[in-house]
Amino acid sequence: MIKAILGKDLALLKNYIRATVVLTLGCYLFASGLAIWATSYDENAMKTIANRAFMSLDGGSQLGFIATGLVGALLAGSAISLERSDRSVEFLACLPPTRRQNLISKAMIVGSILLLMIGIHVVCNFSAQLLIPYVPSEKRPYVPDLTDVTTFVSIIVSMVGGAWGFASFMKSNGGPIILGLGTPFLVLSLVVIIGWSLGIKSEDESFQVRYTAGGFVLGLTLGLIGSYHYLTRSEP
Amino acid sequence: MIHDMSNSSDSESIVDVQDLTKTYGSNHACDRINMRIGRGMTFGLLGPNGAGKSTFIRMLMGLTPIDSGTIKLFGHETRLSSPEMRQRIGYVPELHYIYRWMTVDGVIKFVSQLYDRWDSELANDLLDRFELPGKKKVGTLSKGMTAKLGLVIALAHNPELLILDEPASGLDPLIREDFLESVLQNHTCRGRTILFSSHHVDDVERVSDEVGILAHGKLVIRGTVDELRHRIRRVRIVLRDGHLPSHVPTQVFYQKLARREWLVTVDSFSEELLDELRTENQAVSCEVLDLNLEEIFKDVVRGTVGQGEVS
Numbered sequence: 001m002i003k004a005i006l007g008k009d010l011a012l013l014k015n016y017i018r019a020t021v022v023l024t025l026g027c028y029l030f031a032s033g034l035a036i037w038a039t040s041y042d043e044n045a046m047k048t049i050a051n052r053a054f055m056s057l058d059g060g061s062q063l064g065f066i067a068t069g070l071v072g073a074l075l076a077g078s079a080i081s082l083e084r085s086d087r088s089v090e091f092l093a094c095l096p097p098t099r100r101q102n103l104i105s106k107a108m109i110v111g112s113i114l115l116l117m118i119g120i121h122v123v124c125n126f127s128a129q130l131l132i133p134y135v136p137s138e139k140r141p142y143v144p145d146l147t148d149v150t151t152f153v154s155i156i157v158s159m160v161g162g163a164w165g166f167a168s169f170m171k172s173n174g175g176p177i178i179l180g181l182g183t184p185f186l187v188l189s190l191v192v193i194i195g196w197s198l199g200i201k202s203e204d205e206s207f208q209v210r211y212t213a214g215g216f217v218l219g220l221t222l223g224l225i226g227s228y229h230y231l232t233r234s235e236p
Numbered sequence: 237m238i239h240d241m242s243n244s245s246d247s248e249s250i251v252d253v254q255d256l257t258k259t260y261g262s263n264h265a266c267d268r269i270n271m272r273i274g275r276g277m278t279f280g281l282l283g284p285n286g287a288g289k290s291t292f293i294r295m296l297m298g299l300t301p302i303d304s305g306t307i308k309l310f311g312h313e314t315r316l317s318s319p320e321m322r323q324r325i326g327y328v329p330e331l332h333y334i335y336r337w338m339t340v341d342g343v344i345k346f347v348s349q350l351y352d353r354w355d356s357e358l359a360n361d362l363l364d365r366f367e368l369p370g371k372k373k374v375g376t377l378s379k380g381m382t383a384k385l386g387l388v389i390a391l392a393h394n395p396e397l398l399i400l401d402e403p404a405s406g407l408d409p410l411i412r413e414d415f416l417e418s419v420l421q422n423h424t425c426r427g428r429t430i431l432f433s434s435h436h437v438d439d440v441e442r443v444s445d446e447v448g449i450l451a452h453g454k455l456v457i458r459g460t461v462d463e464l465r466h467r468i469r470r471v472r473i474v475l476r477d478g479h480l481p482s483h484v485p486t487q488v489f490y491q492k493l494a495r496r497e498w499l500v501t502v503d504s505f506s507e508e509l510l511d512e513l514r515t516e517n518q519a520v521s522c523e524v525l526d527l528n529l530e531e532i533f534k535d536v537v538r539g540t541v542g543q544g545e546v547s
Contacts, residue, residue: 001349001350008335008346086333087333088333090299091335093299094327096351097350234300
């Protein structure tokens with residue numbers, strides 16, 4: 001039965017999944033194009049394949065992380081609310097699958113796409129770091145470290161969790177996607193306000209850690225609240 | 237006013253509802269409904285718009301939470317129908333929300349994987365009979381075609397209980413006829429149980445073994461059509477000049493007074509009741525009129541609104 005629901009959910013999100021593929025490829029193509037353009041007039045060793053590959057992979061993965069957040073909010077918001085917007089969720093409610101099975105199917109699709117995207121970007125980012133010795137040090141751009149990647153992932157989690165959570169309360173996908181995209185700003189505000197109330201300065205070294213942790217906590221909390229509401233709400 | 241709501245049946249109860257209540261604010265959508273439907277029976281639920289039919293059915297389907305009371309389906313108490321229950325129930329709602337982006341074939345393929353007892357042969361027969369185009373998207377189908385697709389989905393898994401909630405609402409008479417014909421052919425002949433809700437009296441009369449009338453959230457009457465025709469009569473009483481009705485028996489549930497002519501609709505009609513009406517009121521003449529199901533329905537509904545009319 002879960003296979004049938006997965007098939008239906010994949011078809012439901014077909015256009016969004018296509019957009020995801022295009023956007024992911026677009027990130028690396030854009031970064032590659034930019035790398036070639038930026039190095040083409042350079043007199044020294046910047047024209048090497050290693051340097052261009054480094055710039056493409058590093059830039060592509062950084063753009064890719066941002067794209068993953070956007071796509072995650074888009075997919076999570078749509079997976080939950082699209083069926084409510086056209087009321088097909090009422091048709092689904094009369095069929096044998098349980099709410100839990102429906103939710104698992106959606107979570108599996110959104111989760112696997114996001115994991116795949118994050119995996120691709122982490123691998124590309126790691127590959128870029130392997131190329132660092134071949135990049136002239138004076139031209140070497142800022143390279144994100146593990147903490148930065150974790151922060152990227154936390155932003156993605158907050159976006160996806162926000163979109164997922166809000167979507168189960170809403171009847172169209174526009175609102176949840178916007179709210180999902182806005183969740184990292186909510187995290188930022190909360191971290192600043194809580195830090196201020198506890199007397200911790202925003203420029204403190206631990207700020208990034210607190211922001212990363214806040215993103216994970218709020219994203220997961222909103223996701224869990226949304227899931228619970230999805231399982232218990234009455235339709236319409 | 238009108239009695240015998242539970243009408244116990246000797247056969248095994250497929251639907252057994254006790255004191256089912258649902259309120260929205262101060263509005264009683266369903267008010268202590270008791271109903272039992274035996275296996276193999278076709279039960280017609282009649283009621284005007286807003287009577288609570290859809291709420292009642294949605295509660296049976298587990299789509300709307302109940303406030304109080306109990307629902308037993310196939311002998312098992314249930315608050316929210318389980319997947320196992322849904323395997324045994326076919327449901328045709330008034331409004332169809334089948335995935336509009338799916339093709340007819342896509343919908344059939346999808347639902348066929350969800351039911352253990354899906355009968356592909358029956359599904360194909362019905363699709364052919366209804367001339368449903370497999371390659372067309374559901375969103376492009378007419379209302380009648382969508383309703384037929386809904387019926388195919390509800391019938392093709394051979395449900396033990398078929399619940400039809402105003403299934404032919406908004407369909408033109410030809411499609412409605414075709415639709416009902418299919419229900420009759422494909423289900424009643426297989427000896428399965430049907431709960432059919434409608435405000436089209438003739439449709440209900442045509443398909444139902446037993447009829448219940450729901451008004452203002454209450455199941456006010458139930459019985460076979462013949463039973464109801466026998467039990468419920470209208471009495472036309474011509475009163476003496478200058479007299480008004482002085483005695484209204486408890487069996488009267490609807491009355492209308494126009495000058496000297498007093499029309500009363502009574503439940504549990506008997507000769508004794510007729511004598512009582514004649515002697516206790518200054519009657520010049522009394523005439524007993526038979527009612528058809530539509531007239532019974534109208535009087536029952538009017539009777540629950542106001543108790544009568546005076547002109």
